[in-house]
Amino acid sequence: MTAIEHVAPPAWRETVARALVEGQRFAGAWAGGRDGSLTWRALLVSQHGQRVISCPASDGPVESIIELAEAAAWDEREAHDLYGLEFSGHAPLRALVAHTDDPAQWMTPVSGEGVHQVAVGPIHAGVIESGHFRFHVVGERILAVDPRLFYKHRGLERAAEGHDSDGALLYAQRACAACAVANTLAYAHAVENARGLKPDRELRIARTVLLELERLYNHLHDIGAICAGVGFAPGSMAFAALKDRAQQINQRAFGHRFLFGTVRVGHGGLALDASSTDAARRALRELHADTAAAWRELEFAGSMQARLDGVGVLALADAQRLGAVGPAARAAGIREDVRMASPRLAYDGFTLASPPTANGDVASRLNMRALELEGTYEILDDLLQQPLAPGATAGVGTAGTLGVGIVESPRGGTTCAVELDRARVARLHLRTASYANWPALAFAAAGNLLPDFPLINKSFELCYACVDR
Amino acid sequence: MFILLRQLATIRRDAHLSRGRPRSLALRHVDAGSCNGCEHELGAVSNPFHDIQRHGLDIVASPRHADILLVTGPVTTRMVGPLLTAYQAMPEPRVVAALGDCALGCNVLGDPTDVVGALEDVLSVDIRIPGCPPTPDAIAEHLLAALARS
Numbered sequence: 001m002t003a004i005e006h007v008a009p010p011a012w013r014e015t016v017a018r019a020l021v022e023g024q025r026f027a028g029a030w031a032g033g034r035d036g037s038l039t040w041r042a043l044l045v046s047q048h049g050q051r052v053i054s055c056p057a058s059d060g061p062v063e064s065i066i067e068l069a070e071a072a073a074w075d076e077r078e079a080h081d082l083y084g085l086e087f088s089g090h091a092p093l094r095a096l097v098a099h100t101d102d103p104a105q106w107m108t109p110v111s112g113e114g115v116h117q118v119a120v121g122p123i124h125a126g127v128i129e130s131g132h133f134r135f136h137v138v139g140e141r142i143l144a145v146d147p148r149l150f151y152k153h154r155g156l157e158r159a160a161e162g163h164d165s166d167g168a169l170l171y172a173q174r175a176c177a178a179c180a181v182a183n184t185l186a187y188a189h190a191v192e193n194a195r196g197l198k199p200d201r202e203l204r205i206a207r208t209v210l211l212e213l214e215r216l217y218n219h220l221h222d223i224g225a226i227c228a229g230v231g232f233a234p235g236s237m238a239f240a241a242l243k244d245r246a247q248q249i250n251q252r253a254f255g256h257r258f259l260f261g262t263v264r265v266g267h268g269g270l271a272l273d274a275s276s277t278d279a280a281r282r283a284l285r286e287l288h289a290d291t292a293a294a295w296r297e298l299e300f301a302g303s304m305q306a307r308l309d310g311v312g313v314l315a316l317a318d319a320q321r322l323g324a325v326g327p328a329a330r331a332a333g334i335r336e337d338v339r340m341a342s343p344r345l346a347y348d349g350f351t352l353a354s355p356p357t358a359n360g361d362v363a364s365r366l367n368m369r370a371l372e373l374e375g376t377y378e379i380l381d382d383l384l385q386q387p388l389a390p391g392a393t394a395g396v397g398t399a400g401t402l403g404v405g406i407v408e409s410p411r412g413g414t415t416c417a418v419e420l421d422r423a424r425v426a427r428l429h430l431r432t433a434s435y436a437n438w439p440a441l442a443f444a445a446a447g448n449l450l451p452d453f454p455l456i457n458k459s460f461e462l463c464y465a466c467v468d469r
Numbered sequence: 470m471f472i473l474l475r476q477l478a479t480i481r482r483d484a485h486l487s488r489g490r491p492r493s494l495a496l497r498h499v500d501a502g503s504c505n506g507c508e509h510e511l512g513a514v515s516n517p518f519h520d521i522q523r524h525g526l527d528i529v530a531s532p533r534h535a536d537i538l539l540v541t542g543p544v545t546t547r548m549v550g551p552l553l554t555a556y557q558a559m560p561e562p563r564v565v566a567a568l569g570d571c572a573l574g575c576n577v578l579g580d581p582t583d584v585v586g587a588l589e590d591v592l593s594v595d596i597r598i599p600g601c602p603p604t605p606d607a608i609a610e611h612l613l614a615a616l617a618r619s
Contacts, residue, residue, distance in 0.1 A: 099547050122548065123499055123500075123555055125530035125531070126528070127508050127511050127512050127528060130548055130551070151547045151548050152500070152502045152542065152547075152548065153545060153547060153583055154502055154545055155580025155584070156580070158580045158582075159579050159580040171577060171579075174504055174579075175504065176504050177504045177505045177506030177602065178505055178506075180506075221509075234473040234477065237477055238473040238476050241480050241516055241517045244513055244605075247513075257510075258506055258602070293476070294472070294473055294476060296472070297470055297473045298473075465503065465504045465505040
């Protein structure tokens with residue numbers, strides 16, 4: 001279980017401030033409860049572990065912490081829209097999930113000589129998720145962009161409440177196809193954490209294989225998407241084919257191209273005999289060789305490389321300030337990866353990929369993915385040397401009502417908090433890597449040319465579905 | 470670049486794809502609240518393994534150019550307006566396709582206050598493509614059947 005540290009509202013801000021000074025990092029906050037008994041909880045993480053602090057939120061505004069941790073801005077706006085929480089010191093508290101007709105409710109006011117707006121979406125020209133971008137531009141230059149998401153808000157967290165832990169798992173999975181393993185694994189870890197369960201070695205290995213297979217097809221997809229972002233069709237098509245081959249491996253080994261239904265709570269759901277792991281390993285080695293050949297070609301494709309340097313820069317200080325995670329954060333020089341400390345998974349001896357340059361631009365984010373693919377191929381080759389057994393968990397800790405799970409999704413650290421009421425899920429909160437990174441993407445786009453936005457967007461390649469939930 | 474093109478040529482040769490028949494349908498996709506799985510697979514029907522364009526099926530940028538409105542996901546309260554706007558912008562005759570189990574209303578959809586329901590509750594549906602998500606093969610098969618009927 002994860003203990004809840006209760007603090008009174010006047011001590012809330014001070015407690016968070018002290019934690020940040022001590023080197024803990026803000027990793028998400030969520031409202032819960034009903035009218036009259038609302039709570040506001042924050043997760044703080046460090047190398048030494050994680051802690052959850054909680055304060056009652058029914059009696060007037062809670063002090064905002066955005067001046068201490070800017071990464072909390074979206075969490076506070078969401079809590080206001082969905083639970084009616086008020087925050088003092090967060091002004092203007094702009095709408096995030098709630099969609100009102102009045103643009104002043106959600107837009108940054110931008111004015112000046114020659115400033116005009118360009119509205120894009122929610123329906124885009126390609127096969128893309130729904131979301132709206134409001135660009136404030138002078139000529140071709142972006143001054144600021146307001147991403148207006150949550151068009152796809154399905155109330156999945158609320159719908160999961162009241163289900164048992166297996167039932168709620170389906171809602172966690174439904175949040176996003178491309179992050180299905182990461183999201184359900186964060187959820188399973190959270191429930192197992194709450195119940196004091198630890199996975200055995202077999203389960204840790206099987207889950208690590210799933211998580212890396214998900215990273216594999218996503219990173220291949222993202223490299224292809226960046227090629228599409230500059231209109232380099234041969235690269236886009238070659239990596240689309242490599243991605244499809246990775247998904248065909250998923251289909252053959254686990255029966256689903258997106259690995260749906262492979263993560264269970266408390267135990268494993270799959271087994272692979274020696275001939276299946278051998279076949280998967282052989283197919284992955286072939287894919288690895290072809291990926292390396294295709295990547296070498298991209299490195300020498302001058303018309304593509306000329307578009308990447310210095311575009312969409314997210315500097316180290318800004319990445320830290322905005323709480324960026326994953327390849328985007330590492331491409332800016334942040335040396336963090338949840339896999340470095342994942343005792344619930346089989347990442348023994350994991351070393352962080354070190355890029356030769358980490359400028360925080362599109363080129364760095366692209367190169368970071370290619371570098372991480374090497375690590376993923378190595379991990380899979382190592383773990384698939386033996387057959388996979390389903391595995392199980394055993395009770396070694398104290399059972400409680402709150403559990404937290406953090407895993408490294410293809411896009412970065414994804415957090416799930418689960419509050420249990422006996423066998424039922426009372427609250428499920430999923431804060432995905434995409435959620436953490438959207439403000440950083442919007443920040444990185446400012447100052448660039450409007451026609452470069454699709455490229456900058458693709459270099460982050462964030463999901464809308466698992467932000468909107 | 471040449472190695473990339475050679476990889477692509479090898480895939481095309483090994484896939485033994487036929488040339489298709491000389492007819493065409495233009496598709497416009499609207500994500501009404503999906504998990505992005507159907508989008509990934511709809512993208513995959515254009516990859517070198519499937520290459521749906523060779524049958525005369527193309528995904529177009531505007532509903533004004535489209536014959537088929539291809540809708541994914543359950544319809545959320547925030548997407549029902551844009552979805553209907555896209556439908557009304559289409560020239561007639563027009564066809565509506567529900568892509569995936571969510572659009573067909575037979576999946577874990579979400580909370581009733583945020584989800585209007587299945588696509589059928591909003592527009593009359595002509596083509597149903599089941600699956601969670603439907604594989605690129607299944608998508609191509611259903612669309613080609615529609616093309617044969619058209």
